[in-house]
Amino acid sequence: MLVLALVACWVYARWRATSMGIDESHIDLAVPLIFIVSTVGGRALTLVSPGDLELAGGLLETHVRFRLFGLLLFAFPLLYFYSRAAKISFRRMLDVLALPAVLWLIVLRAGCFMAGCCWGDVAHPYPELAATTDPPVWHQVQTVSWLTGDWVAIAFRFPAGSLAWGQQVSLGLISADATSSLPVHPTQLYALFVMVIWLTFLQQASHRIHLPGMLAVLMFSGYVVLRFFIEFIRADSVLVLGNLTFTQLLCIALLAACGFSASALRRKSVMLAA
DSSP states (O other), X not given: OHHHHHHHHHHHHHHHHHHTTOOHHXXXXXXXXXXXXXXXXXXXXXXXXXXXXXXXXXXXXXXXOOOHHHHHHHHHHXXXXXXXXXTSOHHHHHHHHHHHHHHHHHHHHHHHHHHTOSOBOBOSOOHHHHTOOOHHHHHHHOSSGGGOSTTOOOOBOOBTTSHHHHHHHHTTSSOTTOSBOOOBOOHHHHHHHHHHHHHHHHHHHTTTOOSTTHHHHHHHHHHHHHHHHHGGGBOSSOEEETTEEHHHXXXXXXXXXXXXXXXXXXXXXXXXXX
């Protein structure tokens, strides 16, 4: 699914480049280069937040984990230097890749669901959780209590050997001979559904946004907001400040950066118009 996501992003980006007057060869060079180099960033953020490796016992330590924000954070400077070297507009390249990046995330989230990674909090109330005296255990798998209950219509059990199952065994919520995990929120599908809507909106908005770079800022802002809220029902990240994860703190900083970037783009547009 990771490869399929890359191919889908690549093909869509080539089509957008042609429609925006950018030679497709730049996409052929930039997309694979960005993906290969930024993979290092996806691993780097895991090292910054090593506590996450303890969330599924020893299972997570044996799985390659890529942080999407690590991929994106490495991709931005790399694309900037590529654009400068190729003598093309960095902001236009960002706009070319903005929508393909969302498509990449959509396909990737389908893969996450199939693989059982990026799993959610326990979706239904259980006496075992209510009797837990260790606060970190309770808050880790049911971060926001009112988002858990019998009213949750969509919940999935992942099989023995999955990351959700490993976490719950490690925390003592199920026994090691359990054949599946407790029902958890399908956070991967939640994110996929919202991003399909977001991609549709961005496709319509792209025809009305004429300021170079603004489409990319809008895309990234939307993803940051989605990720901030979806983290409340994800169980695969350590809580570092109250009910907030490291990723959520990063989301706050990135949203502020998006606001600053949007303001700077508008000021530059006004100055050029004057």
